[in-house]
Amino acid sequence: MSRRTQENLIAGLLVLVFAAYLLMTLSLGPNARLVPVPIALLGLGFLLIQIVSQNRSDGREFQLDLFASLTAGAVSSTADASGEEEPEPRDTRESFPRELQAAGFLAAFIGLILLLGPIAAVFLFTSAFFLVTGHFAPLKGVTVAGLCTLALYLLFAVGLQLQMYHGVLAPLFEPR
Amino acid sequence: MLEAIVAGLAALATPQAVLFMLVGVSYGLVIGILPGLGGIVALALLLPFTYGHELAATLALLLGAHIATIWGGSVTSILFKVPGAAKSLALVFDGHPMTRQGHAARALGASATAALLGGLMGAVFLAFTIPIVRPVMLALGPSEYLMMALWGLTIIATFSEGSLLKGLVATCLGIMVAFVGMDPVSGTPRFWFGNVYLLDGISFPVAMIGLFAVAEMMTLYVKGGAMVDRVSGEQRSTVLDGVKDAFRHWGLVLRSSLLGLWVGVLPGVGASVGGIAAYAQAAQTSPTPERFGKGAVEGVIAPDATLGANEGGGLMPTLAFGIPGGESMAILLVAFLAMGIVPGPRMLTSELDLVFSMVWIVVIANLLTALIGLAISSRLARLPALNPNVMIPLVLSVCLLGAFATRGLIEDVVVAAAFGVIGYLMNKYQYSRANFVIGMVLAEMIERNLHISLGLYGEFFLFTRPITTAMLVFIVVTTALPFVRRYRRSRASAAGNGS
Incomplete structure (x- = not known):
């Protein structure tokens, strides 16, 4: 399974999570859903843009990280702000077992x-x-x-x- | 005032107080190093032992333990990329890369020294700034706290592993998970699926143990090999280098300490926001920001100095107004009341010697923690080089027992494991776990303050409260700035290519 397919599967799963969450808020009172509804809608929106973005033919993602923003571009935009090493391309067939x-x-x-x-x-x-x-x-x-x-x-x-x-x-x- | 300073110190010069201080600090270090068990657990477990002893000795036990947990939490962030508590999250960003490069001892040395310096500054400010800070604190209402939480959220929204959108999705997910359980305003049960366990919500330390510790162990197993490539004998620097680093960056320590003090003074904001903000300001003000995220020692010094100073700041509203600066301070407040200490303005007049006893405890506990920390750092630095076949079962055991220990519920162990799998997948597909965690932390603060603001100031409170409006403008500007810079850079590079 290609990386893009895997990414799409995960994103699809998350869309279901957000949609289910939104549905569940319908049974709540106005105060109880005041914040959850916009957050779920925002998340869903971000996710849909992400899905479109990761399936663009040029493969370019909408990327921006903390260091690029803080350092006025002194650092590569793929640097990992959380201290985690850059994603290594993993051989899915090898790592799956x-x-x-x-x-x-x-x-x-x-x-x-x-x-x-x-x-x-x-x-x-x-x-x-x-x-x-x-x-x-x-x-x-x-x-x-x-x-x-x-x-x-x-x-x-x-x-x-x-x-x-x-x-x-x-x-x-x-x-x- | 001088009399109060001397009397405060004299109260701690008894054998019981000295013994309690030593026990508290040692205990705090052990608890801090255990994943998920931070200052809150440390204090909660000590509460039954606080009756029937000297007042100053009991305070030394409680505060000493609480202060030592801070550095304990930093240790696991630096060595294992497992934040001991949410506030230690920022230590992961540069501390762990330093460990991977063979600079673990230096990172631990810098961390302990920065926490000490921050703690000392926090104690000094606690002693002298109560009258100054009080009017500022009273000027801020729930709408301003809401803005602060939103600012924290927008700052960390850019902490994305690659894709900004995935980072934002992770933040939304974290907030959504935090809404499981009872609504804090109306008491409505939400997203609980008829399960009584979920009514209490997902425990934050349990989720963090899963997302970071369990997920890391899974990654380590899948990847194979030790957590760090270099063996302990090949440490490239020493603890002393770290100590020197902290003193060399004294300006950064001062700035970060002031930030920590300010965050501590604000009730309910919490040190986790402070740690992240300290990291961001360190990167922004560094002449070599490109080193951040790759093992810059400043990325360790800034959050630790902030966390150290935060405790002094957190004591201020707790003592002066009876408003706890955070969860740990809330437990401390309970202990104060049990000991017959009634927080309020009287603390700053007739009980001033007691306040200064606490200031001295903060100073001495910080010194003791730093001394013990520096002494054991070189040994601790060897831990990540352990064989994964030994490390995985041991760390998993400690983490799952830690998850169980947070509330004594077996369901928490299952939840930690589930979050472990989620954390592994998030790491693999680059949905930032840091964003998820901070979203969880800030969710309740956002919801509570939004409801209170709407109730108190009406629907248009964003525009009727001048400080809130100013903070909103600040948030919009700081959020938009990276995008503007990026746009300008891309235009400049396009123009450069064109010519």
């Missing part, structure tokens, strides 16, 4: 937290991550994960006295 893996790791971690609670999930996730990536030998990986979990437990549960969530499976382990 890695992206799926990253999302998978995150989903698995969240799943573990919901099932077992944060502390047990941290131990299992870090141990599994070390084992899967092979960064540490299995025993060392589990030991490092255990020490990290202990440190986090001491910090959050003991130090900050945070009432921990024990997961949806907790009732199974409770004494009857």
Whole structure:
């Protein structure tokens, strides 16, 4: 999938978000929608101009960044004001499996937290991550994960006295 | 007044006060470094420990912790591109590029020193300017605060990663997300989908943890390799270089501190606007603005000096009028009342020694934070060179636990993860995350002040309030200026090519 198609897909998705948001404001009173409506309309407007702009045949985007504006053009207009490096052209086919893996790791971690609670999930996730990536030998990986979990437990549960969530499976382990 | 200054210091010369100050600063540094847990959480967690101790010692614990969280937040911005709090966002712009170039120790040194100098100036101004600032503060109403929020929004609207339009879309998205939950004026539930969790709105620190920290870890995994290319042994500069940088740019430190003090004095504006504004003025006044965004040390010094001075400024309305300068100050106000300190004009007369105790606490806490910060900076600078296979699970664990810790709600962990995916996509397709976050921060201020202004001054308040009108003109001019400059440049280059 070309970069432009991907950009159009994202922009299309955002158009749907803005449109749905606008629709939802219809059920609100005049005070409650006083600011959300113009903001959603503005966002929708900007997005439509962006879609037209990114699909222009010359491929030129309506670009302006902070540095160009502050420095009277001393800096290239593509400089990244947020300190992030210039966008590197990524090979989508190459990065997509890695992206799926990253999302998978995150989903698995969240799943573990919901099932077992944060502390047990941290131990299992870090141990599994070390084992899967092979960064540490299995025993060392589990030991490092255990020490990290202990440190986090001491910090959050003991130090900050945070009432921990024990997961949806907790009732199974409770004494009857 | 001299008596009050001496009495204020003497109250802190007890073993309990010294111990509480040390504990507060150390605790604040740890909390500040944890993503999402800023000064608000630090103060909220300390509240139960504030009863039954010496008044000055308790104040040292609270204020010391609060001040130390500021530099703690800067550390994660500089090293990991993860703002510890919204106010530390501007530190990401040049601090992280410095880390990537092997100047992390220098950036941390400059950051700690600038925060110290800013904090000292803030304390001095707090001590001497209360009578001067009071009439100015009272002259500003909700319509002027609305204009300030809009100014903040137009300033950051230009912080776009490439496309200005995408930056504006991201800002609108951030504002829209902030409207989830109860309408602050009418109490109408909005965009809550029948979910009670959403009635409280999306927690700002949770969204930020997701957008920056979780998204960064995803990016790191997809990209592979360490966060910084250079290993710790190849640091190109030292902490001392950073300290010298801060002193060399004393003019910038002074300007940024004054800005921070002013932003702190204005109730409800918040330090996040100050940090961004400080960065913008540093770039505008620099003789070499082309270095900004690529690792200019001035881009670290300016926001940190502003944040340091902001605390002194924030104490002013809290103490003098009982109006908190920000969320942290609101919690501090609660603590003050619990300790029997009643803010108001009396603080500036019969309770002046207590005010000076606070001034001294700000000074000493800033000094302690800077000393500890400078001592540990060179070690902290090695962290980003950690192998990603170690860093990813550890940072993710800390961040998701941090998300849970903000309100003790498990739903916040899921929301942080969802924002992580959104942040990854925003980064990939260059919809500015910084704009999104600042939109979220300013949304409530805009909505609340708009409603109050309409109620108080009528529909045409923009033109009936002279200061508001002047500020509106200022906003229009500063927003239009970049476009005019760009147009002129393109015409000049077209003329040059033609000849």
